[in-house]
Amino acid sequence: MPEGKIMKALSGFYYVKSGQDIYQCRGRGLFRKQKISPLVGDEVQFDISNPNEGYIFEVKERKNELRRPPIANIDQAIIVVSAKEPDFSSLLLDRFLLLVEANQIEPVIFISKVDMLSADELAKINSYQEIYRSIGYQVEVSSTKDGSDLQQLMPYFSNNISVIAGQSGVGKSSLLNKLNPQLDIETNEISSSLNRGKHTTRHVELVEIAAGLVADTPGFSSLEFDQIDLETLPVCFPEMRRLQNDCKFRGCMHINEPKCAIKAAVEKEEIAPFRYKHYVSFYDEIHTRKPRY
Template identity: 50%
Template sequence: MPEGMIVKALAGFYYVLAEDRLYQCRARGIFKKRGIAPLVGDRVIFTPVGGQEGVVEEVLARSVELVRPPIANVDQAVLVFSVREPVFNRRLLDRMLVLIEKAGIEAALVLTKIDLLDTLEKIDNEIRPYREIGYPVYRVSSKQGTGLEEVRSLINGKISVLAGQSGVGKSSLLNALYPSLDLKMGEVSQKLGRGRHTTRHVELIAVDSNSFIADTPGFSQLDFGHMEPEELDSYFREISQLSKDCYYRECQHETEHDCAVLKARQEGVLDELRYQHYLEFLHEVRDSKEGRY
């Protein structure tokens, strides 16, 4: 039986790409009984039926898995945020980074619509903490063509998932990078201050022979599921590094004695907003845990 990759899941069908041919497949009922849901990005074994249809027989082991967006086996997450319309949202960025770090996926940040800014000083100050802890940051204007070559190099030869809230310009970015895609673009609702959903499902798009991009439905809410409070600090890179010098092994960096994170905060070494988001998420994880019991 041939092996392929699921590039789209829609209305109960799984579209499997194998040797440049696309098969519309159903999954065996055994998957549902076992609680297994095939995901976009999954490598699968399938049985062709006729010329263009098939049945998914087996889902192969995943290297990584994201819950939202639901996708597997990606090489990197490209987090797309606009600097305006909607404004740059650091709380949402930090939430996304926590989940990306938990999944063990490399992340890069792409800031769109920089042509709407009179000066880059403010946004440069906001993104400096992310550059300092190792996240690549790209500034682009799809309208003016600024920064596109750098982002194209980032994507080349990889399976990338683009994620970000509605209206930040993911589809506009993809159209600017690869005009032949001709993706539908939405407009930001001026009245509501948020974007309309234009991408309705997760789909891997082949932009060349060895590069795939998953354009995903926009979102603005992400929860931490069954995360434990003790693990949260490991998903903040700078806090994880500092915590190695904490006196207590399971220090949670609030009021503990000889906490290296609190010391770094007092000395101005730790970005204050990142730390405040850590505390906010920590309390949320604790409340969620209490609600599970």
């Protein structure tokens, strides 16, 4: 039985790539009973005895998956944040980073539209860039006027399955179009009244870019932390993860506990105070959320 990867899901059909060919398939009825839903990115076994339509019989074990957008087996997330229109938000970036880290996906931070900044604004963005790089994150920057510097992203895509994440209006579709002009993905202007863009991508599909696969998705359509528990939270901050064994108490949550190595590092500014402030905010959000049954 042939094996392949689901490249697109649309209207109940799954388009599976095996070798150089794409096969239109449906999921077998048994999946519904077992509550298994095939996802774009899944490695599957399928039957193509019917020349017009195949059937997926088995979904291989996933290394990770996202629910919104629904995609599996992602290697990395290119998190696109704009420097201007909409304005750069370290809080929003840290929400994306937390979601990505919690799903064991490698993040790459991409700051767009830096050409729109004043000298003072650019200096501020540069300081953020240095902080995130010191944590260990890959950070790249680009302008809206000149797409030639997008070539710096090409090595990240090679041999990886990537998802482009970021708020609407930061230029995700434009980014993909510049990387592969044949895609011709629809883009919309920014809504000036809302200071954000409109969603333009309506289904999940893997497209080939720079010897890799990239998911053309609406990005994270939800930034809720409903799948993240309090014990996972500190592990998703790399600068805290490195110091957590230095805390006096095992299982320290770095909030009210005495002799906490994390709080000491924040006081010395070895950990950026804004990052710790966001950590506390996320802690409170997860701690006070209502249980779901």
